Amino acid sequence: MAEPRAIRVVETVLRCYPARWRRRHGDEAAELAALLIKDGTPAGSIAWSYLAGAAREWLTPRPGRRLSTVACALLVAACSLGVSGGLLASAAPARAATSQPRGLAHCQPGSLEPVPDVTRAIGHPQVIIREAGHDRSC
């Protein structure tokens, strides 16, 4: 990576730190990175080190940062994960139902039995193929 470009990458990563940290160490950290790059240290490893440092900086509780702020941030993150998971879960049966006719093409012939519970759940008839003692649904 060319030197000016490498320094720009590191400076971009330094913006991930909290403002308080940047005010305190920002200039020095950029200068240190430039010196290390000049010495031949790969810019990627410097950027990675700063990125990990920024993550630690945000996750470490500080006296100035209220515990409730950290708790709220974690709650919001957990909620967004929950909502995404819920959306994915609700989309999966719908996708399965719409792609069912195509899915039957790869099934091997076997003893076909309708499964009433599955039929109630997704609104389409479903078959289970029994092969060597295992139930495989198509």
Place this chain on the structure above:
Amino acid sequence: MAVGKRDGKAGQDVLRRIGEASVLILISLADEPRHGYALIQDIKDLADVELGPGTLYGALDRLERLGLIESLPAEDRRHPYRITAPGAAALRAHLDSLERVSAAGRLRLQLGGI
């Protein structure tokens, strides 16, 4: 020879839980104040450890919060750091503790005939 929490000395060793990087920084600052780049170079020479800059600043912040080091007025854009009296005491206690563990290890190797 019992080494550990039972003899009560481990409780005085505040550096036990703050990681190797912090100990190396304190050792590097033990003889004279240094700024970030000089610290990285010195630690590379004395311990053959390449400290990442992110790790360095994390450790410097932690040590400063604990009052074990202090930053001196900036020279150009660089802040030199200096070890404080509590920092020197903590480092001495930690090195004593390491020496006890090291001696016990050597003794056990000798007793085991390995």
